[in-house]
Amino acid sequence: MTLDAVARRAGVSLATASRALNGTTRVREDLRSRVRAAADQLGYIPNAHAQALASASSNTVGLICHDVGDPYFAAIAAGVMRAAAAKDLLVMLASTFREPAREIAYVSTLRAQRARAILLIGSGFQDRSWERALAAELDPYVRAGGRVAVVSRHRSLRADAVLPENHGGAAALARALLDLGHREFAVLSGPPSLTTVADRLAGFQEELARGGVELPPERIVRGPFTREGGYAAARTLLARGNRPTCVFAVTDVMAVGALAAFREQGVRVPEDISLAGFDDIPLVRELSPPLTTVALPLTAMGEEVMALALREPRGPRSRVLRVGGEVVLRASVAPPPTPPAAPVTVPGGGAQQLSASPLNAGGTDRYLGAPER
Amino acid sequence: MTLDAVARRAGVSLATASRALNGTTRVREDLRSRVRAAADQLGYIPNAHAQALASASSNTVGLICHDVGDPYFAAIAAGVMRAAAAKDLLVMLASTFREPAREIAYVSTLRAQRARAILLIGSGFQDRSWERALAAELDPYVRAGGRVAVVSRHRSLRADAVLPENHGGAAALARALLDLGHREFAVLSGPPSLTTVADRLAGFQEELARGGVELPPERIVRGPFTREGGYAAARTLLARGNRPTCVFAVTDVMAVGALAAFREQGVRVPEDISLAGFDDIPLVRELSPPLTTVALPLTAMGEEVMALALREPRGPRSRVLRVGGEVVLRASVAPPPTPPAAPVTVPGGGAQQLSASPLNAGGTDRYLGAPER
């Protein structure tokens, strides 16, 4: 069914039919309803490709993330979907499976689709050459009027951005853990190629240093950003001996894997080791034990990034929205099994008195404000 | 940059440029490379809309689900994405937020986009009029050559389908729980409008009846398919008094909510009440306690539904792939606190001896085969 058929049936011209259906110009009411009726009877469905071609615009946006199956991305995607639905936009979803090359290929595909906006969700890559290649692909798109907005990714991409307080959040977490009395830390870290990893690790490490605590290299174990990555990293850590009293997994998903590894090895959390994550993805509150983490408003971030992308007029410079970074203390952390001889006071926050382990077994979360910076 | 510009730069005709880039026909090698070079230099990106319009075909598929943020859908979507990436298809994602009207509107949108296939993920609605409206929208699409494939939805839609063993899985679960000695059950059920709910509830209830156990209506509490729905349903159940010894939540997500409600009310799982779910979404294995559930291969289901949609040639009749339904016993279920006076043997399976509560605290899952049917 083409618009031409509808027009003929309604006894009007093609142009009038188009105008009647789209409401771009005034059309006499009787003609409009005749066109509507004809379209209904014929079950007319416009051809979006023809529309896009003729009008040189589309109602689609592209969403590129590393893995929709990951709860972190799923939660953000949900926010994007909600915002898109409100604006009558169709979302084209791309999953890169964490391969930079795929990411660039998808940008190209979305450019071909003439997407109104391209949303990049998830950490950028440390490798500058990938980021440069990505920027090169994005640049002509932006110059041609395309909008780009990102979550958790900034280097070398000048685009509107929603940025989690990775550095500050990790620092606040470190301070909270120091305040509990921990001195022996380990970090289950993600791929060194991701900026998010670098930021969280740096924030954590710097705050430890400020508290006079060192994080030896052998206490930093790397692994992919998955449950299995966390599991393997935790196993590696345990195998190395010289156990820390507190482990920070740079994402909740990794923390979940670590929790499984600990359970399997008979290491009790938090009695033997305290464990903390980052992101506050759904469900970690219900873990065994509930996971201490740094909360990010994931769904809201999705809505925000869509809003940034759609913002008119285009600002001269890119807008950055910083979010989250709030520490949520739950039962997975407790004071270390053997407290240090002398409690050390770290700058900026006195030693806090917290309930005995397991912390907050009752189920109520304790929130710590994000650091001012 | 248009193809025309590329052709001119390469000193060939428009037609030759098109053929050189798409490889549809033999083109002399020197011309082909000249065209390629010109395209590269100009940073040519084809216009997918023009391509789709001219060739009357596109490389997109539509994926309609109730909520990408829900781990159940996210896991299936991940499978779809993987399969789509392998076939070089772009996925347009639609989230209905569980409103039937939205679902129909999205089908219409995807038709306008000339999607190669439309994938519907998630339960259908009991309300026949919605299903009829949906079928009416889908029908001309299929007649026009579109492909439709579904997960978990069948009534009145003749389409290829991946169907979870809702009925059989719930029955197998019921039997396992009966075998543990439970006689007092409750079900946290979803919206009565969803077929998935009806199937799981029926399977569970029928198997209970076969074991001589009745499920009184006041022990069936309805709520939305969300964590909050499960939470509220569990609260309602507890408020009614006359506590069961075992609760079946028709989805894992609801079970998670129930778990939170129980914890909050000081009801211990599994010591006071056993709890089981359905789906085996990621993370429920790590809950406190790990959740007994009926496992579904979610990601594989996503890959399968895509494969069904792409299958050539179109079979004369729709193909149905039944999956899952395997009971996974974890620590959230245990024998009832006060065992019945006389152990009752249910047909088809003797009373099983299972370890004392909490069951499988060690962390190893026990799998029960799906029933033969």
Next chain:
DNA sequence: ACCTTATCAGAAAGCGCTTTCTGAAAGCGT
């Protein structure tokens, strides 16, 4: 009554491609 201005329908020109159709050139058999 006449000219100007506003309103709205129709004709037609694309949007950027694919693909059929046409024709030139080359290869081959006899």
Next chain:
DNA sequence: ACGCTTTCAGAAAGCGCTTTCTGATAAGGT
């Protein structure tokens, strides 16, 4: 050397719309 087929490039006709441009008609001003 001739006509045959085969190979491959170019011309041109759309694909189904939107949108400018044009023109007809009605309304309003003097």
